[in-house]
Amino acid sequence: MKKLYFILLFITTIVKGQQADILIKNGKIVDGTGNSWLYGDIAVTDGKIMAIGHLENWKATKTIDATGLIVAPGFIDVHTHIENQEKKDPEAKSFIYDGVTTVITGNCGDSHTNIKKYFSFLDSLKTSINVGSFIGHNDVRKAVMGTSNRTPTEAEMQQMEGIVEQAMKDGAVGFSTGLIYIPGTYSKTPEVVRLAKAAAKYHGVYASHIRNEADSVVAAINEALNIGREAHMPVEVSHFKLVGEQNWGRSKETLPLIIKAREEGIDATIDQYPYTASSTTITTMLPSWALADGQDSIKARLQNENSRKRIIAFGIKTLKKRSLEHFSYAVVANYKADTSYNGKSIEEVNQMIGHPHTAEEEMKTVMDIVINGGSSMVFHGMCEEDVQNIMKYPFNMFASDGGIRVIGESVPHPRSYGTNARVLGKYVRELKIIPLEEAIRRMTSLPAQKFQLKNMGLLREGYNADIVLFDEKTVSDIATYDKPHQYSVGFKYVIINGKLTVEDGKHNGTRSGRTIRKG
Structure with missing residues (x-):
């Protein structure tokens, strides 16, 4: 099928005489691999990247002069919570203005239990962003046991396994837990292992808000890694951090646990938001x-x-x-x-x-x-030293742990507005904690690889045309703890599935996102 697709692309190119829907010219291309930038052009047709290079003879319905701008794959936020927020703003502007084109929701054990129904709802609603989802342990447990503080019966375990398996068949990317939340906190490790195995049958990822992020953080990380080890599946430790002044500096103790696990052959990765405050x-x-x-x-x-x-x-x-x-x-x-x-x-x-x-x-x-x-x-409750130390780890993705926000509604954590811009502005440009190309790799190809998002996360011919263009000299997060309702600045153009969604820094109302169904 893939070969046939490229043959059709080639024929279309001949018929149209190198005609594109969108032509990005003179951009500073950072392709998502982590390799150095290069100057070039990108042609987009029918939702796909058709050509990359010096495309002098190409014409397009829409031509974007990207002189002075970084051209990168659309950012993939692997840890979000958008459930029950989609209708408030289907345009998802708090994500879009931060360069995010795809989100994974259903984290921390909280998700819809009927993934097929949820995806059908999203398909009908039509959001601006692409959406994938985990199946969440807490909601699976509630569906079968309520919030009882006890061990499940064998019949209840089989019911929960059935819900997880069906969700995976319906396209969930994996199984998530929130072992600090009710009722997940009442579960024992063997219960989680059995449910993780149900997701592992369909090559899902195990993502965990671990049981403790403070004094007992080492034991909690080891539990997550052991679940992955026993279930034979990849592990994602969510919003990796150290909570409480008494634990500041312990990233020097916790990061080696992930490093050792990878050396043992466990596909263990982490994600992080670039702030010293959490929200729950x-x-x-x-x-x-x-x-x-x-x-x-x-x-x-x-x-x-x-x-x-x-x-x-x-x-x-x-x-x-x-x-x-x-x-x-x-x-x-x-x-x-x-x-x-x-x-x-x-x-x-x-x-x-x-x-x-x-x-x-x-x-x-x-x-x-x-x-x-x-x-x-x-x-x-966190310290800046740990934030920066964790940020340097190469198998760490940037994730907001946020949702779709509506201007003026409550006083939320600023991460829902500014996670990626904060990384690019403060930690790349100002503090030089990591290089630009590495930051973009963590926002694009690393999450695409981890969650097996086919044809996403790289600027490659034949890949989905999810593309962001931003000014590396001005990109910044504006949202603060006191005044969180402020969109990031610096993102000039955002293209999602080949459709221009942000033009000259303004959302144009396009809602071309799609559901990401694993498999």
Whole structure:
């Protein structure tokens, strides 16, 4: 079929007299391999890259003068959470303006369990970006067991295996876990191994938000690697980091675990967002035992005097480990019950509502927020030294861990707007932590190879025409923690599946993305 396709391309070229849909001229081409840039032109026809080189005699419906611009493959964000956000902005501008043309969602164990139905929804909606998905452990477990804190029965295990296998047949790229979240945190390693094996039958990737990213991070990384080893499948350790002041500098201890695994023959890679703050739900501030068996049970525990004392003690212990006196590191991103909390730390919220300025009272405020529906949070807890050290590792991809954002809605982590621009602007251009060509390899061909995304991730003849053009001298992230709703700058043109989507820095409304079905 591939040979026939190129024959047809050749015939079309003759008939049209070297006519393209889009012709990119005079660009500084960085092809995604990690090789040095070169000057040249690119012709795009029928959604594919038709020719690369010096194309003086070519004509096109649309010609782009790329003088002074980098021309690269569209960026692939392998760790996103876009579920239930797609309708808010099908144009996915927070991703598009950051150079992202493809996302993988369903991470951290959270996904749709009916992948076929989800992909059909996306096909009908028509987003601007390409979308692939994992099948997530947490939602599989909820579908069979709810949020019970127990080991599954054999019948339940077989049900869960069946859901995972069907999702893989329907095109999921692999199996993801969020072992810090409910109900994944209640699972034991053998359960995860069995479900990973169900995905491994279809050559899927095992991606994990590991069980602990703080004091027990080494054991948690080793668990993920062991799951990959036993299931005989590639491993992706999600948003690789060290949380808590007491763990700063330990990337020198954790990165060698990945290096050793690769030396043993395990296809182990990691991904990273270039920030010193994370973002997740406020429930992670509570012990997992308090969150089992549904909202009514959670509410009852959080209103029980003895349980509240235990939870407060848990929170105080966390602070002492970090040598902190208050929960100033935990900032509310989106609290629907009272949006005046948004953008304020738990310490600030506690004072705003008139409670005593103590850590004990701040934990009570946390519990009250959970009782009233919970909130998303931004947690400041990593150090810049680790961020840079992890960034230097060659088998590390850049991933936002973000979603589709709508301007003005809540106070989210800025990573949903600026991950790639931040890498290219701050860490490549300003700090020179890694070269430009290497950064682009990590954003393109490395993720395409890892997740077996055929004909993606490189600028090659016959490959999908997902292409970004940006100014390496001005590309920058503008989004900040205080003012996150700001699009990145510097991306002048974005082409997705051969369709011009961003022109002269402006999204033109084109929605030519497609679902990425493995196999």
